[in-house]
Amino acid sequence: MFRRNNIASRIFQRQIYTPAPGTSVYCARRFYENLVPSCTIYDVECPDQSFRKFTDDGQYLISFSRNQQDLVVYRPTWLSFSCKEEDCDAHDLPPKAKRFESFFTHLYSVSLASCNGNELICKDFFLYVESNQYGIIATSTPSIHDAAANGAAIQGVPYVEKLTFHLIRLEDGVILDVKVFHNDFVNLTHNMGVFLYDDLLAIASLRNQTIHILQIRDSGNLVDVRAIGAFCREDDELFLNSNAQCIAFPDKSKLHQLPGNNVQNGTHLSQPNQEDSLLSGIKQRLLSFIFQGISNEEKDPALVQFLDRQHLLIKFGSVDGGVSRNADQHTAFLAVYNMETTEIVAFYQNSAEELYLLFERFCDHFHTASKNSVSMNFVSSHSNNIHALEQIRSVKSKASSQFMKKMLGSLPYSCQSLSPSPYFDQSLFRFDEKLISASDRPRQSTDHPIKFILRRQPCSLKFKIKLGPEAGNADGRTKKIASFLFHPFLPLALSIQQTLFLQQPSVVNIHFRG
Amino acid sequence: MGSMLGDWPSFDPHNFSQLRPSDPSSPSRMTPATYHPTHSRTLPPPDQVITTEAKNILLRHIYQRTEEKDLRPKRAATENLIPEHGCKQQRASPY
Numbered sequence: 277m278f279r280r281n282n283i284a285s286r287i288f289q290r291q292i293y294t295p296a297p298g299t300s301v302y303c304a305r306r307f308y309e310n311l312v313p314s315c316t317i318y319d320v321e322c323p324d325q326s327f328r329k330f331t332d333d334g335q336y337l338i339s340f341s342r343n344q345q346d347l348v349v350y351r352p353t354w355l356s357f358s359c360k361e362e363d364c365d366a367h368d369l370p371p372k373a374k375r376f377e378s379f380f381t382h383l384y385s386v387s388l389a390s391c392n393g394n395e396l397i398c399k400d401f402f403l404y405v406e407s408n409q410y411g412i413i414a415t416s417t418p419s420i421h422d423a424a425a426n427g428a429a430i431q432g433v434p435y436v437e438k439l440t441f442h443l444i445r446l447e448d449g450v451i452l453d454v455k456v457f458h459n460d461f462v463n464l465t466h467n468m469g470v471f472l473y474d475d476l477l478a479i480a481s482l483r484n485q486t487i488h489i490l491q492i493r494d495s496g497n498l499v500d501v502r503a504i505g506a507f508c509r510e511d512d513e514l515f516l517n518s519n520a521q522c523i524a525f526p527d528k529s530k531l532h533q534l535p536g537n538n539v540q541n542g543t544h545l546s547q548p549n550q551e552d553s554l555l556s557g558i559k560q561r562l563l564s565f566i567f568q569g570i571s572n573e574e575k576d577p578a579l580v581q582f583l584d585r586q587h588l589l590i591k592f593g594s595v596d597g598g599v600s601r602n603a604d605q606h607t608a609f610l611a612v613y614n615m616e617t618t619e620i621v622a623f624y625q626n627s628a629e630e631l632y633l634l635f636e637r638f639c640d641h642f643h644t645a646s647k648n649s650v651s652m653n654f655v656s657s658h659s660n661n662i663h664a665l666e667q668i669r670s671v672k673s674k675a676s677s678q679f680m681k682k683m684l685g686s687l688p689y690s691c692q693s694l695s696p697s698p699y700f701d702q703s704l705f706r707f708d709e710k711l712i713s714a715s716d717r718p719r720q721s722t723d724h725p726i727k728f729i730l731r732r733q734p735c736s737l738k739f740k741i742k743l744g745p746e747a748g749n750a751d752g753r754t755k756k757i758a759s760f761l762f763h764p765f766l767p768l769a770l771s772i773q774q775t776l777f778l779q780q781p782s783v784v785n786i787h788f789r790g
Numbered sequence: 791m792g793s794m795l796g797d798w799p800s801f802d803p804h805n806f807s808q809l810r811p812s813d814p815s816s817p818s819r820m821t822p823a824t825y826h827p828t829h830s831r832t833l834p835p836p837d838q839v840i841t842t843e844a845k846n847i848l849l850r851h852i853y854q855r856t857e858e859k860d861l862r863p864k865r866a867a868t869e870n871l872i873p874e875h876g877c878k879q880q881r882a883s884p885y
Contacts, residue, residue: 587849612852622852634851641848 277303281734283310301654308698309705309730312739313767315790317369322376322784323348327761327770329716331404331411332651332696334764336446337380338411344396345389347413349446350380352763355788369790379768379786384449388442389415395438401464403472403692405492406649410452411444412472414464433483435461441479443498452496460484463579466717467690473582474646476501480580487580487588489615502615504588505577578608581688582644587621588613589642589688610687626687632680635687636668642689651696651764655714656703663702663731667709693717697762697769699728705738706731712741712760721758721773741787743773754778799823 277295278286286307295303325348327339337350355378359367389395395415403412419434439457444450461483463469471478477490477498486505490498579591593608608626613619624631635642639659645652658664672679693715699705700714705728711719712726725740743758754775761770767789774782800806800822807821843850 583849584846612849621849622856630855634848638848638851641846 278306281309283307286310301650302703305654305698305701305704308701308767309732309738311767311789312699312728313741313769313787313789314739315369315788316742317374317786317788318744319783320374320376320786324781326399326782327772327784328399328402329761330695330763331406331409331446332649332692332764333404333406333409334766335409336383336411337761338402338446340397340399341385344399346385346387347397347411347444347449348385349383349449351383352766352768353379353381354766354768355379376784376786379788386444386449386451388413388451393438394418395440398464400466401470403467403470403477404446405472405475406646407475408492408494408496409446410492410496411446412470412477413442413444414462415440415442416464419461433461435459435483441498443492443496445496453498455490455498457481467693468579471581471688471691473644473691474585476582476585478580478582478588480577481505482576482578485576487577487590504613504615579688581642581691583612583641584644586614586616588615591626591688610684626684627677627681628684629680631687632684635683636665642687643694652692652694654701655694655696656701661702663706695762696764698765699762699767699769703731705729716759716761718757718759718774721756739787741769741771743771743785744783797823799825801825801827 277293277299278289280286280289324342325339326342326344327337330337330352334352337352339348339350340346341348355369355373357370357373359370361367389397395417398414398416401414404410405412416439417437419436421434437459439460439462441455441457442451443453443455445452457479460481462479462481469480469482475492477492479488479490481488484505486503488503489501491501493499576592577590578593581589583589590611590613591608592611610624610626610631611620612622614621637659639657643652643655643657645655656664658668668683694700695714695716697714700707707713707726707728711722721743723744725742727740728738730736730738741760755777756773756775758771758773761772763769769787771785771787772782773785774780801824803821803824805822845853
């Protein structure tokens with residue numbers, strides 16, 4: 277749509293031309309080619325906290341105190357200063373403007389982990405409910421590894437005494453509701469074991485092999501909807517209990533209800549005794565779907581994501597595989613499960629080509645974003661962007677089966693792990709994915725600046741993200757990791773460099789459009 | 791039908807009858823050429839209701855593949871259950 281690169285002529289053209297149908301967001305995004313975070317404030321003095329992320333609507337910056345007990349929330353703003361000289365453009369920023377507080381206003385701090393207990397905030401975990409501006413944060417006691425199995429719990433999985441999910445209204449920091457799990461384990465690294473879709477939250481409990489589905493009400497309540505694992509239908513428990521006690525069968529005409537209803541499921545700590553002789557509901561569904569003989573190992577539900585409000589994608593793996601994403605050694609299975617009919621619709625091994633083809637074509641439907649979130653629907657992926665598709669096809673042509681298994685190892689997706697920033701749009705910029713990407717996982721830090729190059733002619737270098745000042749670091753042996761937080765729509769980014777194995781405070785740089 | 795709208799036909803001769811030529815000195819009766827369909831194959835069924843499919847395209851594909859597998863004749867349980875991909879034909883892409 278824009279013929280020239282000059283921002284003024286683009287604004288004039290925007291007055292006249294309308295974008296092609298359905299492309300208005302992509303056309304508006306092209307202005308980000310002109311507004312880039314080219315200025316950097318290195319090693320800005322900021323509170324010693326671990327900054328987690330910007331919320332997807334750009335309203336808040338979430339961070340946790342260094343002692344992992346408090347949630348600290350900032351509002352991203354913009355600096356303002358005035359210059360009375362004649363030639364203002366030549367002047368650098370005054371030192372008093374080069375502060376953390378110029379860009380971020382501290383809103384409040386909330387203490388979540390109790391001081392007397394040994395609870396700590398899980399600083400890798402944060403979910404945002406955009407429609408109501410709620411945040412979900414988890415606190416847990418330390419994990420215990422010498423677990424002896426009890427009842428339906430499985431051996432080998434560590435557990436925590438108390439794991440609490442807090443639902444917080446980010447506007448003012450009020451804790452609206454909590455959900456507590458006792459003697460359980462949920463893998464919270466990078467939001468892996470929990471998936472948020474619209475107002476439904478799926479929590480995969482590794483120790484009890486149950487998937488809990490909760491609903492987040494507008495009133496701020498966390499409501500149990502169903503738990504899949506021991507029982508697939510709400511009245512299974514009643515049926516099994518009554519069967520064991522040899523009383524008349526209850527009326528089975530009451531069918532499963534829609535997730536919108538306020539269905540209270542029984543707690544899962546007290547399992548009936550005959551459960552040991554029966555396979556848990558979900559495993560029984562799995563085994564009745566596949567014929568035995570494919571694998572003799574027992575597979576437990578490990579990771580889960582929503583595909584839509586009724587369908588879950590569940591990964592069944594051996595215990596160790598459930599905790600990590602390393603797919604090389606073991607086989608795992610992925611199943612599509614319909615919560616309403618409690619049927620497994622489809623079933624794949626984690627190296628299945630069929631599933632990989634679906635993944636290649638419809639990757640965006642695995643990244644289920646809620647309808648409320650506009651920004652998350654435009655994240656570049658290999659299903660919506662030709663450059664990303666060419667990239668993975670070129671890697672695939674070199675090492676096909678290993679590559680497929682590796683790509684399928686990323687399923688089920690971690691929720692809210694990609695940044696919606698337009699600077700990661702592959703149609704606009706080209707950058708080295710090993711050094712920086714939309715994913716918020718920290719990666720190995722580099723002394724060289726990370727270049728963002730324009731995709732379109734004249735393919736020029738637009739801006740660089742450099743982690744340290746020009747002098748560089750003399751000690752090249754210390755291993756450093758870097759993480760990047762990009763604001764969803766402002767030309768503002770934080771880069772945080774941490775030295776592993778040393779107790780040095782992290783170095784924070786602010787990249788902004790000067 | 792004059793130069794304004796071209797010589798395009800209509801299915802109803804009464805259409806465009808309200809048009810008056812802007813130039814009153816050259817009155818021409820504006821009856822468009824009338825074409826009628828010779829068959830009713832393309833008419834929608836009278837009770838047709840068009841709605842949006844609730845399932846997204848990924849789930850539609852997954853269900854379709856599952857139904858295809860179900861329609862194929864069942865094999866003995868001892869055989870390898872993962873189907874060979876060579877015998878499957880690529881379904882024509884709907885778009």
